[in-house]
Amino acid sequence: MTKRKITGPKPVIFFLLKLTVIMFFIAPFYISIVYAVKSPEETIKTGLAFPTGIYWENFTEAVRVSNFFSAAKNSVIVTAACVLILMVVCTMAAYVIARNLKSRLYSGMYYFFLAAIMLPFQVVMMPLYVQLKNMGLLNTRIGLILTISGFQTAYNIFVYVGFIRTIPVEMEEAAYIDGAGKFYTFWKIVFPLMKPIISSTLVLNALTVWNDFTTSLIIAQRPEVRTIPLTQYFFFGEYNIELNMAFAAFVMAMIPIIILYLLMQKYIIGGVMAGAVKG
Structure with a gap:
């Protein structure tokens, strides 16, 4: 039939x-x-x-008016540093939490990070500004890097913990029997198995940091530490708007992050879904 x-x-x-x-x-x-x-x-x-x-004058004028390349350099430095910090620190912290969730201490830390995800930035905006000013970190790349990394930590640990719990513990136990320590076991066995979720969060973290506006607006007020999102201010004045140059700068700004996304897009959905299977 x-x-x-x-x-x-x-x-x-x-x-x-x-x-x-x-x-x-x-x-x-x-x-x-x-x-x-x-x-x-x-x-x-x-x-x-x-x-x-x-x-083409839109692009050349956008670069000249906004000091685009200086802002691009700051964005690259801040984004690369934040992504590296989050990848190293959060993976190690998530590994310890995931393997000790039965403990009240680590279980409490885990739920503390979950609560931090729901914390609005506006709640800590003023205390953050005062604290950074007292520490001399205002208008510095270090202050911007530490702040953005801190706000991304909770989400990264949440995702990493869920993924690590899907990795069989027996693989680590076999390494312990062979005489390996926890540090060696994590970097040689667990960390390579986290490649899908690390690739996924790398792209998401890079996208978040690269496009960050609110945090940069508060911390990076001087021209020498401004990032790309802040350059849009140069094209919107009180009496005139340079719309074409603003979009030219925007197009140039999104090229690097689009290239990164296209190179690693196959890991994004699979990695996030894998990290959300168990939590």
Whole structure:
């Protein structure tokens, strides 16, 4: 018997839904690129229509006006340092917590980090500013790195603990029998097995730090320590708005993070889902 092909409105509806979702996600990129490559005059006349040519002056002027490369250097340093700190510190802390969750001490620490995830930044904004000022860390890269890393720690530990609990303990016990210590066992056995979740959180942490605006606005007030998100201020004045240059700077800013995402995208969904299996 041959199967009859199902026909009807459902395939058409599903196709239209998929097309709507695709357009919803593509639209911001299209708008950004169109405004970035148009001249102000063409933008006024044609709006979101496809550009007739590329107006490269938007990019050169955006770099000059906002001191873009200095901000890009600060963003790279802060992002790389935060990602490295979170990867090393949080994996080790999560390993200890995951293997000792039956203890009241470590169980309490675990739930403390869970509670910290729900803590709004606005609650600690003023005390944080005063503390950093008293410690001499205001308007410094170190202060920005420590602050952003601190706010990302709770989420990273939560995800890492869930993933580590899926790793069989017997593998570590075999290493202990062979005379390996805890430090060696973690870095040589457990850490390599965490590659999917580490790759996933690496991209998510890099994306969060690279696009951070609120924390940077409070801590990095001097021009020499400003990051890329703060450069958008240069294009929005009290009496005029340089919309095309703002989008040009935005397009340049998102290129590195898009490249990182494309290189490691296969790990993101699988890694986060694996870390959420047990918690």
